[in-house]
Amino acid sequence: MPLIELKHVVGGYGGAPILNGVDMAIEASDIGVIVGPNGAGKSTTLKAIFGLLRVTGGTIEFGGENIANSLPDKLVPKGLSFVPQEKNVFTSMTVEENLEMGAFTRTDDFRPTMDWVYSMFPVLAEKRRQPAGELSGGQRQMVAMGRALMSKPKLLMLDEPSAGLSPRYVIEIFETIVRVNKEGVGILMVEQNARQALAFASKGFVLAQGQNRFTGTGPELIADPEVAKSFLGG
Amino acid sequence: MDELIFFINRVLISGTVLGSIYALGAVGVTLIFGILRFAHFAHGDMMTMGAFVAFVLAAAMTAMGIVTPLPAGFVVLPLAMIITAVLALGLDKGFYAPLRQRGAKPVTLLIASIGVTLMIQGLTRLIFGSGTRTFFDTESKDIFRIDMSWAGGSRPISITEPQVIMFIVTALIVVALHLFLTRSRLGKAMRAMADNAALAQVSGINTALVVRVTWVIAGALACVAGTMLALDVALMPDLAFNIVLPIFAAAIVGGLGHAYGAIVGGFLIAFAETMAVFNWTAVLRPINGLLPEGMALPANLALVPTEYKLTVAFVILVITLLVRPTGIFKGAST
Amino acid sequence: MSAAATTSKGWDSPLRRGLMLFAAMFLIVVVVGVTQGTASMLLILVQATAFALIALGLNIQWGYGGLFNFAIMGFLMVGGASTVFLSYPVNPEFWNSDGPMMLGRALLAFLAGLVLVLLARQSHRIGLRGAWKTTLVVLAWFAGYLIYRSQIDPAAAYIESTAGFVGGLGLHPVLGWAFGGLVSAFIAFFIGKISLGLRTDYLAIATIGISEILRALIKNMDWLTRGTMTVSPMPWPTPLPQQLQAMGSSIPESFVLARVWFLVLAVIILVGAFIIVERAYGGPWGRMMRAIRDNHIAASSMGKDVTGRQLELFIFGSVLMGIGGAILATFTQIFDPSGYQPINHTFMIWVMVIVGGAGNNWGVVLGSFLIYIVWIISDPLAQLIFLNLSSVTDSLGWGAIPEIESRSLQMRVFVLGVVITIALRYAPKGLIPEVVRREG
Structure with a gap:
């Protein structure tokens, strides 16, 4: 059974729907990447899963139940985690406090998880007592990811994790995503950096106008001339 | 030496008392603004409400014949705080939460809080009449006089018992608040929500719980602040309106959403008020001897006449809003 | 096409609603007039x-x-x-005394202070910038304030002790x-x-x-x-x-x-x-x-x-x-x-506008009359309720309710709060909301 499955999901922010019947299925071993032109509904799909907008049709199945239109803070204990694109750290709180907030719903000792996050992002361990607002863009993104990982999610969703980052940080983030996936966390992310992201995607979804256009593994999509021409800039 | 004693009595002690009151009220306002993003205009009335609850409890206690070494007002404070906290939760549930659920703008909530202000004002006056009452009908206010003759002073430093207890209580509360906000998970969750409410929800923080805790803290602190003011001066329904503006000024000056800023702001405004109406001539009298022939200090050198005392807070507020709207600790603004 | 159709249909019900509300208002006015007397009604x-x-x-x-x-x-x-200054009768004691001259001096002092501040604000022309300029401006404000106080304080004291106050100019109230x-x-x-x-x-x-x-x-x-x-x-x-x-x-x-x-x-x-x-x-x-x-x-x-x-x-x-x-x-x-009082003179107006309908002048006028009448009759109504309640508590042996008159006055404040809360909940746009005209 897939970790998460979207079936004909329709939804939007009120008014005309942005998603017009999206299908998707991700396993725990998958790295899923959503690409497509602007306005295609990529980020909207993630937000629909996480209960940040209204789903008016279709189902979103996670762990055997339909989680469509759940409250976001109820989804975290179930094993979902979300890294928004912008404003994704608590700028006035220290790095360590940001991570602690990620573990808010946990009732057990989360220090081992924090050690794990610090081992993946050593620079954060150095700056653990610094306010997150003082860090560089790339370091902030690490804090954002770390925060999301503190709840030990089964599925980690990221909205354009490489946005605005220098190439060095982009590589580092992507490498971390692959490493996290190897440790058993399913990944579903939206990316503008389509080629780079699809290169290591086990499932690629090309969306346009709120619907699926192409589905396949990342490398397949990159190789497909039609996809390359219309959505990946040739 | 006498001048210094005069200064201590009139400025230092008064200023600290007033500062404590403003600080505790402002913390509530700033927390509500940080978490719920609206200006809770009815906060002054919440303080009055708390003071009246304490008053009723204290009166009941003395009527039952219970005598305590401390003033009755302080003894009933814990219970009064709990009751006021519950009332605060009720206010939110009854008046603000329904509007929030319908996506009301902050302005609408401000207007709603004005409605709440009017209702509480009307009710307290209806029930208690508009007269002034004091906590010290049945017991006397102990005054401690510290003799300063060893330092050459001819008058003592005088401080009343309630004032001493106020300092201790305020210090305890500030420490407790600090520990709560920096050590406890719920406290940190509050700071997180004030920082970025959307991200807090995404992180799994139970935002409804944080909102409730905010009202509980705001209500409890308002009760303490209001009771302290009533203990120091007197209890009257008018208490509320006169205090709203200095408290908002304190919260804004300190940076909306920052609890420590509110505390600093409270003391700042309190001392500014006390020093502005202070008759500086009394302290600068020794300089009279140094001035050349024919010149003397005016009889009453106060920056601001006493009637304008409240204006000081307003002026500070207006200046802050114009010069640095985010306040000392850079809180929320636009 | 459809926009025009909805507008013309939309004109019917708000218009009718508005007329009905005004008619109801009129009825209330008549009822109050009958119970309170014509003279009081006119005052209201x-x-x-x-x-x-x-x-x-x-x-x-x-x-x-x-x-x-x-x-x-x-x-x-x-x-x-x-209007006090303009329409109140002339106070000859003031004009015959040194008052006007002292006030004149105070006015000069005020202007002098103003000039000082304006000059200070131009000090960047002589090379002062940043923190220095700000300090100068603050000092100028301070100096101006002191100069003004030095003239106005004795002037005020003099006028108050001799003539009482400046008086008016005796012109027509309008x-x-x-x-x-x-x-x-x-x-x-x-x-x-x-x-x-x-x-x-x-x-x-x-x-x-x-x-x-x-x-x-x-x-x-x-x-x-x-x-x-x-x-x-x-x-x-x-x-x-x-x-x-x-x-x-x-x-x-x-x-x-x-x-x-x-x-x-x-x-x-x-x-x-x-x-x-x-x-x-x-x-x-x-x-x-x-x-x-x-x-x-x-x-x-x-x-x-x-x-x-x-x-x-x-x-x-x-x-x-x-x-x-x-x-x-x-x-x-x-x-x-x-x-x-802020309650009477600021908040009440806000209630009038919100209950009446912000953005709609008819609504606001309706709201004013309605709220003002509600404000005025809350007092006698409350007195009635209290008096009846008082006789009940009296007969129960608890004694009469004290200070009924001043307490009933407070009922107005409470009623105002209730009205605004109900209005926000059930008619947030007011009784006669703003009519949004769609062009074209």
């Missing part, structure tokens, strides 16, 4: 008319401009004080009302210039503060306004009851007739203001204002001078408030600075 109507004018002013600021003005009480006081509007405009200009950039709830708090400062100033300027000793009686633009009695009317008749005349005058002014405001709202100026209010970021990106327009609105609204405040002071024949 005149004051409600003045409040309607003030509410129109607030509607311009909030309904059209989205400006959160909580300084209404301040403007009412300014209007009242202005001129006094116009002067009230003028001075309000002046003050609104300054308040607006410094504070209109603020965000809504900050503007609210800032305006409350300014209102309190104005109140403190007016209350303590005994030499100008007689402060807490109050100024009375104020002359009327229409015949006073006493004058009618001298011409042969009976006492009750004279009150009714006098108030009728005053009411007629007030209504004429209200209608005049209403027409001006409605015309402005309908035309291109009004359209631009609404565009700014609804999305001032977009509007300013289109090149509209947002702050300038907001200032216009603020001043326009304040003029009406000043005139309304002046009318109130003249009608009650007494100017008492301590009689102004």
Whole structure:
């Protein structure tokens, strides 16, 4: 059974729907990447899963139940985690406090998880007592990811994790995503950096106008001339 | 030496008392603004409400014949705080939460809080009449006089018992608040929500719980602040309106959403008020001897006449809003 | 096509609703008139008319401009004080004393201080910048303040001890009302210039503060306004009851007739203001204002001078408030600075506008009359309830309820709070909401 499955999901922010019947299925071993032109509904799909907008049709199945239109803070204990694109750290709180907030719903000792996050992002361990607002863009993104990982999610969703980052940080983030996936966390992310992201995607979804256009593994999509021409800039 | 004693009595002690009151009220306002993003205009009335609850409890206690070494007002404070906290939760549930659920703008909530202000004002006056009452009908206010003759002073430093207890209580509360906000998970969750409410929800923080805790803290602190003011001066329904503006000024000056800023702001405004109406001539009298022939200090050198005392807070507020709207600790603004 | 169809259909029900509400209003007026007596009813109507004018002013600021003005009480006081100055009989003691000369000196001192500050603000021309310039400006303010105080304090003390207060110019009250509007405009200009950039709830708090400062100033300027000793009686633009009695009317008749005349005058002014405001709202100026209010970021990106327009609105609204405040002071024949309360004079107007319908002038006028009447009858109604309750508690042996009169007065405040809470919950756009006209 897939970790998460979207079936004909329709939804939007009120008014005309942005998603017009999206299908998707991700396993725990998958790295899923959503690409497509602007306005295609990529980020909207993630937000629909996480209960940040209204789903008016279709189902979103996670762990055997339909989680469509759940409250976001109820989804975290179930094993979902979300890294928004912008404003994704608590700028006035220290790095360590940001991570602690990620573990808010946990009732057990989360220090081992924090050690794990610090081992993946050593620079954060150095700056653990610094306010997150003082860090560089790339370091902030690490804090954002770390925060999301503190709840030990089964599925980690990221909205354009490489946005605005220098190439060095982009590589580092992507490498971390692959490493996290190897440790058993399913990944579903939206990316503008389509080629780079699809290169290591086990499932690629090309969306346009709120619907699926192409589905396949990342490398397949990159190789497909039609996809390359219309959505990946040739 | 006498001048210094005069200064201590009139400025230092008064200023600290007033500062404590403003600080505790402002913390509530700033927390509500940080978490719920609206200006809770009815906060002054919440303080009055708390003071009246304490008053009723204290009166009941003395009527039952219970005598305590401390003033009755302080003894009933814990219970009064709990009751006021519950009332605060009720206010939110009854008046603000329904509007929030319908996506009301902050302005609408401000207007709603004005409605709440009017209702509480009307009710307290209806029930208690508009007269002034004091906590010290049945017991006397102990005054401690510290003799300063060893330092050459001819008058003592005088401080009343309630004032001493106020300092201790305020210090305890500030420490407790600090520990709560920096050590406890719920406290940190509050700071997180004030920082970025959307991200807090995404992180799994139970935002409804944080909102409730905010009202509980705001209500409890308002009760303490209001009771302290009533203990120091007197209890009257008018208490509320006169205090709203200095408290908002304190919260804004300190940076909306920052609890420590509110505390600093409270003391700042309190001392500014006390020093502005202070008759500086009394302290600068020794300089009279140094001035050349024919010149003397005016009889009453106060920056601001006493009637304008409240204006000081307003002026500070207006200046802050114009010069640095985010306040000392850079809180929320636009 | 469909837009036009909905508009024409949309015109029917709000119009009918509005008419029904006004009819209901009229009925309430008649009922109250019968129970309270004609003379009292007329008193209520005149004051409600003045409040309607003030509410129109607030509607311009909030309904059209989205400006959160909580300084209404301040403007009412300014209007009242202005008409005192203009219409109160001349005080010969003042003009015969050194008073005018000392005031003249104080005025010079004021101007001197102003010049100092303006010069300091230009100090960047001689090379002072940044923190140095700011320090100089602050020092200039301080010096100017001290210079002014040095002249005004002895002047004030002198006037208060010899003549009592400056007195008035003895001109016609209607001129006094116009002067009230003028001075309000002046003050609104300054308040607006410094504070209109603020965000809504900050503007609210800032305006409350300014209102309190104005109140403190007016209350303590005994030499100008007689402060807490109050100024009375104020002359009327229409015949006073006493004058009618001298011409042969009976006492009750004279009150009714006098108030009728005053009411007629007030209504004429209200209608005049209403027409001006409605015309402005309908035309291109009004359209631009609404565009700014609804999305001032977009509007300013289109090149509209947002702050300038907001200032216009603020001043326009304040003029009406000043005139309304002046009318109130003249009608009650007494100017008492301590009689102004934020609840009565700021919050009540807000309730009128919100309950009536922000952005709709008909709604606001309806709201004013309705809320004012509710405000007035809450007191006798509460007294009735308390008296009955008191006899019940008495018979139960608990004793009568004390201070019924002053407590019933407080009922008004409570009722006002309840009204606004209910309005926000069930009719947030007001009884007669703004009619959004769709063009084309």
